[in-house]
Amino acid sequence: MRKALFNRNFFIMLALDALLLAASWLLSYGLRFELQVPEKFLDEMVFLLPAVVLVQLACLYAFDVYRGMWRFTSVGDLLNILKALALSTLIVVLLAVLIYRFRNVPRSVVFINFCIGVLAVSGSRLAIRLFFQKYVPSNPVPSLGVSPKPSEGHRPAAPPRRLLIIGAGSCGEKILREIRDNRQLNYEVVGFLDDNPGKIGKKIHGVMVRSIIADLPFVARKTEADEVLIAIPSANASEMRRIVDVCKHAGVRYRTVPAYGELINGHVSIKAAREVAYRDLIGRKTVQLDERMIAAHLAGKKVLVTGAGGSIGSELCRQILRFGAGSLVLFERSESSLFEIETELKSEAAQTVIPVLGDICDTRHLDEVFRGYAPEVVYHAAAYKHVPMLERHPWKAIENNILGTWNLVRACNAHGVERFVLVSTDKAVRPANVMGASKRLAEMITLNQNLCRVGETRYLAVRFGNVIGSAGSVVPVFQKQIEKGGPVTVTHPEATRFFMTIREAAQLILQAAAMGGEGGEIFILDMGTPVKIVDMARDLIRLSGFEPDVDIKIEFSGLRPGEKLSEELLTADEHLMPTAHPKIFKLNATACDLALLNGRLAELTALMDKKDANAIRLKLKEIVPDYQPAREMEKTPWATPT
Structure with missing residues (x-):
């Protein structure tokens, strides 16, 4: 630490401050006596000079003024200078009283010296900051005033891109400051647009708020803007749609700052800017969480997440660490996915992150993990x-979704886990496919541990619909089809689905888990209004700059085996109850004969080993009466004929 502070820059700034403060003391006398200092004051002026300067330098050091990086001078740094010189002035007054009893030391000189000293020292820091902003690139400078030599053949930087910022609020102001502080971003902000008439014509750090958002095409032409940044993190879906339409009409590239819920710790940065995505247009408001409740549930706890490398699992991991879990075990069977999420979390989190490459179907390994990490x-x-895939390979749904869950439940019971949360799906309600039936059976296995008083672990399930942007979801599929020029294939013109974002789903899962009472409950997330898949396809085509059925065709392929026109969130005999959170509802699961259920699981295991697809469906129908198998059961080369 000593070596880091006492470097060349420290001594340069120390010498500069000494000169400025000495000049300030002498100038104070000059101003007090109109540049004609009486002879009787000269001795005290010269005698006190070194003492005054040393006291001021010591106070500046004590207030950490010399630890600041002056290219990033802030209001906090200037306040430290003010406090340091105020304290030093009091000490100088005390010295003058003790030594001279304030004779031949004019009181006004002390006050003038304080004012000039603050201006001189603060001004030097601001001058350094302005110099670095204007002349020195952001990346690394070896020492004060010495910039790296350009390499041979160094090409001059490209001219900065001219940027218009939509939104003259705090977010837009932070983006402007970041661009000015970091010249390597290579942007020049040429104006703001905002619909608040009181802001039109005003300036933010010298940049004018030029007009309302609807005038973007005119303003973009006038300023020769290359790009537009939408800096309104609080914008709702209708506002985003309107702004996107204006940007398209203007014919300039546009990007957006993510919503506040997507920003890490709420920090706004231009580096977080991204292309406008479909999730910005679906009309879902930012989730309001009871963060205290979630933190109380997770703070300091040892947490394990299965499927940690998946879309939902990885976001759960990020949020779990955000809410203060003591340690986190990432249980994942995909080597690449596990490596990616481990690398990301370890670079950002202070907590212990433990990657485990494993399979929930491996009971021996599960037991080792639960015993080792508790x-x-x-x-x-x-x-x-994936519904169509599991229709072709139903034994895999039995192995992974049902028996894998059963293995986890037994491990939790054996090792005294406090709480188990099953991530379920709306496809478990009156299932029409193997995937939905397997998740319904996973719910039954999980929740009946509490309903039948097995062990001390509290079990609950969280049921929700489709997640936008998750691996294999419809949005990435449509985007790839659009990139290829179409056609975009939709199963049915009336098909609808519930949608939410990955982050929203993960946050509501944590909220529901924190609300879990005695166990044996299913929590259902408010999915909002179902979205027509064909409307989603049209929105994505427009978002890509094309017109549906003109530039990109939409074709209807028909429902695949196991698919329904619409999904449901609860069955007829399930009764929804409100909770303390407006977006989360609760229903109590129906108890069943656990011994009978265990026997049927043994029968399913035998059919799984035989890869008997039709028999598996019939057995699932027997266990889950609401299950309606797809009429079209495609024969597979592994199926045992019946």
């Missing part, structure tokens, strides 16, 4: 989820 809370997000 998790207190388990989030089970590992599952097969």
